[in-house]
Amino acid sequence: MTLSFAVGDFRVDRILEQNLPFMDPLEFLPTLTRDLLEENRHWLEPNALDPATGKLIFPMQSYLVRTGRHTILIDSCIGNHKHRPTRPNWHLKDDTAYMDALARAGVGVGDVDFVMCTHLHPDHVGWNTRLDNGRWVPTFPNARYVFSKKELAHWEARHADAPIPYMTDSVLPVVEAGQVVQVTSDHQFDAGIHLEPTPGHTVDHFAVHLSSNGSEAVMTGDMMHSPLQCRFPHLVALPDIDRDQAVATRRAVMERYCDTPTLICTAHFPQPSIGHFVRHGDAFDFRYRVGE
Numbered sequence: 001m002t003l004s005f006a007v008g009d010f011r012v013d014r015i016l017e018q019n020l021p022f023m024d025p026l027e028f029l030p031t032l033t034r035d036l037l038e039e040n041r042h043w044l045e046p047n048a049l050d051p052a053t054g055k056l057i058f059p060m061q062s063y064l065v066r067t068g069r070h071t072i073l074i075d076s077c078i079g080n081h082k083h084r085p086t087r088p089n090w091h092l093k094d095d096t097a098y099m100d101a102l103a104r105a106g107v108g109v110g111d112v113d114f115v116m117c118t119h120l121h122p123d124h125v126g127w128n129t130r131l132d133n134g135r136w137v138p139t140f141p142n143a144r145y146v147f148s149k150k151e152l153a154h155w156e157a158r159h160a161d162a163p164i165p166y167m168t169d170s171v172l173p174v175v176e177a178g179q180v181v182q183v184t185s186d187h188q189f190d191a192g193i194h195l196e197p198t199p200g201h202t203v204d205h206f207a208v209h210l211s212s213n214g215s216e217a218v219m220t221g222d223m224m225h226s227p228l229q230c231r232f233p234h235l236v237a238l239p240d241i242d243r244d245q246a247v248a249t250r251r252a253v254m255e256r257y258c259d260t261p262t263l264i265c266t267a268h269f270p271q272p273s274i275g276h277f278v279r280h281g282d283a284f285d286f287r288y289r290v291g292e
Contacts, residue, residue: 004105005274005289007065007263008212010192013105015062017077017098019271020089021055028056029226029235040228047270048227056226058268060123062098063219064105065210067192070113073140074208074219075267076170079126083165090123098127112140116189117147118221119202120155121239122166124267129173136173145174146189149182150204198223198253200246201239207253217263217274224250225268230277230284254284263289 004013026032045051063074077098084090102108117125128145129136138145152171159167174180183189185197185206195206201222208219222237223246229235233251240246257264258277264286265274275288 003272005263006215007210007217008192008215009068010210010212011066012210012217012265013064013101013107014273015064015073015077015098015101015105016059016271017062017101018060018089019057020060021050021053022058022089023055023238025049025054025056025226025228028238029228030238031234031236032228032232036232040231044228057270058225059271059273061267061273062127063208063265064102064107065193067190067212070190071107071111072114072116072193073112073143074116075118075124075221076115076127076139078123079129079139079170081131082122082126082169084122087122090126109140110142112143114189115140115143115145116195116208117145118198118207118219118267119205120147120151120167120171121202121222122170124221125166125170128170136169138174138177138179143179145180146187147171147180147182148185148204148206150185151202152180152182154203196253198249200242200244200249201237202241215263216261217265218253218257219265219267220253221267223253224266227269227286230254230286231280233283258284 025037048057050057060077062077065072078090080094081092127139130139155167185195185204187195192211194209196209198205198207205221207221210217225237234247236243236246254277258279263274264277275286278285278287
């Protein structure tokens with residue numbers, strides 16, 4: 001299980017919060033058929049599909065990047081004390097797993113310079129905040145939180161129409177604290193780090209591209225959720241806001257990085273979650289990187 005690896009001169013750590021069965025694949029991938037699932041069950045089990053429950057197994061994790069200049073957290077997972085009644089494994093969770101993982105990587109909350117949220121869904125913004133005497137405050141007091149301007153505007157408008165709990169507890173408090181930097185989804189962040197637009201899952205989802213000393217990696221966020229979508233790119237995810245765009249984005253990104261040295265760092269693929277896109281017939285596959 002690779003938790004720490006290098007991208008050129010950058011150090012990257014996977015900060016794992018959970019690795020549990022999540023949802024029924026026919027529910028989460030609504031264009032998946034039972035026949036197609038059964039045809040692929042043999043290679044999905046046991047790492048991507050839990051034999052006991054029949055559910056997809058999703059790691060919930062962040063990527064911590066240290067460039068020598070900055071310490072950057074990409075996505076902030078689930079968080080503690082968050083009201084998520086439709087997600088039992090997230091609901092009012094109170095454990096030390098995430099903070100312990102940060103500590104094992106040698107980082108405290110005050111050391112993080114930037115928190116980049118690939119999109120504003122609850123399992124990617126949860127540790128943006130923590131509960132302090134009944135108030136939601138930024139978890140990372142010295143960090144700037146990097147959001148897509150278009151993405152934030154979309155969810156603020158949705159929230160104004162009907163309150164969204166995770167906007168209340170995990171997004172708006174860091175906006176109100178003045179710690180948010182709003183950018184475009186193709187923003188050039190720093191030497192060796194830029195954002196790549198990957199819309200479809202949400203209106204302005206972005207990936208984070210790292211480049212250092214001849215090595216490259218892409219943190220894909222929720223552009224895709226399961227290795228099954230590599231072999232069958234037409235499979236959409238239940239939360240995809242624009243299904244046609246999501247399929248087109250996934251195909252384009254896999255085509256761009258297929259059979260290249262670029263390391264793909266996924267949010268929810270089975271552990272170790274990192275590897276390379278490779279050709280598989282007229283589609284693709286994911287070849288895991290399992291050691292250093």
